[in-house]
Amino acid sequence: MKGNIKEDGASALKKGLSVLSCFSWQKSRRTLTEIARELNLPLPTAARLTKALEEEGFLERDKKSKLFSLGFQCYLLGSIAKKTGGLRTMALPYMEDLRKKFNETVNLYVREGDSRVCFEQVESSLNLKRSAKLGDRFPLWAGASGRCFIAFMPEEEVFRILDEVESLTPNTILDKKVVMEKNRELRQLGYSLSVSEREQGVSSVAVPIFDASPQPAACMTLSGPTARFTEEMVRELIPALKKTCMELSLRLGAERRSVSLLETGG
Template sequence: MKEEKKHEAGLRTVQRAIDILYCFTLEEQELSLTEIAKKISLAKSTTTRLLATLEQNRLIVKDPETLKYRLGQGLYYLGYIAGKSMEVREIARPVMERLRDETRETVNLYVLEQDARVCIEQCEGLQALRHMVRIGERLPLWAGAGGKVLLAYQSPEVQERIFAQVPTKERLDRLTAELEAIRERGVASSVDEREVGSAAVAAPIFDIRGEVGACLSVSGPAHRFTREVMEQFERLVKEGAQAISEKLGYRP
């Protein structure tokens, strides 16, 4: 019984230390002892002991002038290791396989590369007639669901460069109107756009900074992408992209 209580106390201490780390946000990067103690509902004396331990392990740093605390270099180092080990391709693969099984269509993972998109991972469709993109192939941002969903979340400067590539004014007008709708709905679609006879839906993947540098896409022959099917695929691809985003550390 005594050992069990000791174990529970140890777990509480670990949890409280974790709670302290999660007190810090982008909006509140520095906090005083009083602010931290209030956030985690602990006495200042207990909070001080926990902060001292975190400080010894370089997870917390105390400013000697302001006496405020901030996250330390140890966390930056651990975050760097975590980032290196969490490649988007590895994170996305299980989600892509599940999405491929649900839709039976080809699922692609695109990343932004300068002013184009590149397919870096693919799960081939399960049907005899399927749409394929070559791994490493560079494709435009102004055509196709994957390109448009990436373009929709880029800066105005990037968008202006891409707009200059659009071949006709009519197509440019249609594209600019569509980008706003894509941002509102969080999903893009295309039929007979980049390739005649093909259709696709795509959703953005957000990183920990809330930026979009990748997207998830489901594509196949246009005749199978009826309105009802596309609505279903849009829901599924948004859920898949959201799951990947969360694993990358994104919090809306």
Template sequence: MTETTGGTGATERVADVLLLFTDGPRTLGVSRVSRELGLSKAVVHRILQSLTARGLIAYDPAGREYRLGPAAAALGSRALRDSDLRTAALPFLAELRDRLHETVTISAKVYGGRVYLDQVVGTHEITMSVELGRRFPLHAGSSGKCMLAHSDPDEVDRILGGELAALTAATPTDPDALRAELARIRETGYAASAGERQGDAGSVAVPVFGPGGLVGAVSVCGPRFRVTDEFVAATAPQLIDTADRITARLGGSAPARAVPTSTGRTS
């Protein structure tokens, strides 16, 4: 990231600093933020001081680091409450969870990745839950991949041409293989994952569309030993139906897709 001048550049720097707190550790220091964003420490310190004064960031004097503050929590809570995608999806998530007994989630695409908006946790004794509000990259996991498959081609090129971080040993990091998988996802309408974002988890996901195009994804996820190829094959048609119903409620339309005939799964 290049430091720029003027109001727009300053606004972008503030936004990038805030968004950095949705990606990784609970607290960040000035040096870490400076290194991650390519900004001088003086600029980062001024931004953090301004955000702290407004409650968006809080300072931890013991560790001499910063974390998200109460005003950020209030913004997040309001955003969730007012999310059309979350509101439209929740009844369908519960219905699908009751049929499959696994955790069902709804994610939204955001700048630089995607976030889980909500979940309906499975009913098994051993089940899976996800971290709401944390930003995850689009190349890892079924929800991210199905969004990436339906993203603007320029965005796809930018992401595949950049660093594809390995979150686990199974995270896809080969751009050519990923490009081929994205084509399969567009054809079948769903994506599957086995340990790509979280090593012991598996999932299957389908994109959701609003009037302006792609808005997010609905997924079914669970422990990897239960999310088998057979489970994915049986679940994909039900998940496609659920995603299409959410899309219809939002006033969007899903692209044409082939009838699912294979899992499209990667290990």
């Protein structure tokens, strides 16, 4: 009997979580019928589950339209997960694997305003390496990592940020047309490569990481001395980094079709 109770409880929990998983950036409001149909549940079962989730604050229902949306408790839990480093914890094993394979520094960046911030880092074991401090801020307009964010921003916002560009090295890209073309390439290819754009003698390959929203949640970058970033090494690095960022994106709730640019065959 206890086993059956435990199994029933686990089954109900899974069904409740599957109801919450029905909601996405594209489908943020759902009818009861849509939820039941998508989960292949009888309408009375879907009604019981949504009622329980609404009572606990995980769902809200508009009194006029009768449409469900995610409730404040979902927002609260998401905020706590973000604050306590859920992304960092999830990404760290992948970063360590990439460092083990290529022995170059791996960085995780998130966007804050018009800057990208170093959120996590796994350093190369070599003496000559590229490093940043956790919390260091860098402009979005310089380097491969910044392009992972700026490439998906509205054009008017991109031009506003590009008005602030200044030469950091002889390779810093100042031409707005060139920047916009590189942004288009990133959206098509799923990665960006920079050579001495922000730091002289440093090369980087960066790939965006997505969640359920259209904007990148973060990006992952491998960087190091340009002399070590040979054509052969970069050719091997790109699919490995894209595969990592695809897996992280799917774990963060992105739909595979919306992040097809991260497919390793792309």
